[in-house]
Amino acid sequence: MPERTPMIAGNWKMNLGLKESRDLVKSIAEGIKAMGDVDVLVAPPFINIPAVKSAIGKSNILLAAQNMYHEKSGAYTGEVAPQMLLENGCTHVILGHSERRSIFSETSEMVNKRVEAAIKAGLIPIVCIGETIKEREAGKTFDILGAQLEGSLAYFIAKESISLSAIIAYEPVWAIGTGLTATPEQAQEVHKFIRAWLKDRFGGESSGTIRILYGGSVKPENAPDLMSMPDIDGALVGGASLTAASFLGIINYK
Ligand code: PEP
Numbered sequence: 647m648p649e650r651t652p653m654i655a656g657n658w659k660m661n662l663g664l665k666e667s668r669d670l671v672k673s674i675a676e677g678i679k680a681m682g683d684v685d686v687l688v689a690p691p692f693i694n695i696p697a698v699k700s701a702i703g704k705s706n707i708l709l710a711a712q713n714m715y716h717e718k719s720g721a722y723t724g725e726v727a728p729q730m731l732l733e734n735g736c737t738h739v740i741l742g743h744s745e746r747r748s749i750f751s752e753t754s755e756m757v758n759k760r761v762e763a764a765i766k767a768g769l770i771p772i773v774c775i776g777e778t779i780k781e782r783e784a785g786k787t788f789d790i791l792g793a794q795l796e797g798s799l800a801y802f803i804a805k806e807s808i809s810l811s812a813i814i815a816y817e818p819v820w821a822i823g824t825g826l827t828a829t830p831e832q833a834q835e836v837h838k839f840i841r842a843w844l845k846d847r848f849g850g851e852s853s854g855t856i857r858i859l860y861g862g863s864v865k866p867e868n869a870p871d872l873m874s875m876p877d878i879d880g881a882l883v884g885g886a887s888l889t890a891a892s893f894l895g896i897i898n899y900k
Contacts (some may be wrong), residue, residue: 656887754797821862866895
């Protein structure tokens with residue numbers, strides 16, 4: 647079984663001004679110096695990416711965007727292209743976050759185009775999937791997640807291979823920003839399903855290598871139990887990534 651380095655990723659959403667962003671990233675960099683083998687990533691709003699990149703300095707903090715468009719350039723007012731993210735220091739891009747899907751009507755088909763563009767540009771996609779409470783209560787969790795995986799990863803399915811650096815984030819919509827967390831067992835059940843789905847589509851090497859993050863009200867208090875599950879390889883953190891104390895508390899979950 648290949649080793650999967652845990653990743654703790656902070657999605658800042660539409661939060662933090664310029665000074666707060668710089669201060670936060672410097673405090674995180676200070677705090678992780680002594681910590682072990684965890685990949686740490688932050689995803690600021692587009693406009694603050696250059697400032698955060700310079701505050702990251704020589705630390706190993708990774709930088710992601712929260713979204714992007716799939717075209718290389720052109721008349722797409724308000725959009726940002728993959729190459730622009732690369733030029734500004736991003737290595738990763740979050741795609742298909744539930745807020746993008748529900749508030750901005752992004753579909754798995756759109757996510758798939760962005761996944762393809764990200765891979766072709768050399769960015770690592772963090773592809774988010776998750777079910778609503780209504781879907782869970784109707785017993786449709788696995789059908790919904792299966793359909794989101796099929797749609798969002800169609801580019802890889804067509805090639806019959808997936809980039810081993812791609813990352814999947816399971817974020818139950820009912821647990822995002824609500825204070826409700828999936829129990830470690832509920833999350834593990836879904837992560838196991840995703841890994842089996844990956845194995846079925848792309849084989850054992852891929853399913854054993856690809857990291858699957860959990861997201862939904864992760865905090866320092868619940869991180870150790872979630873991270874102890876065999877198929878949970880990290881966390882995508884919203885609210886608790888906005889202060890150094892709580893984000894470092896999660897990074898330092900061991
Ligand atoms: C998120 O938005 O990705 C998220 C998981 O948010 P929170 O941690 O606040 O639930």
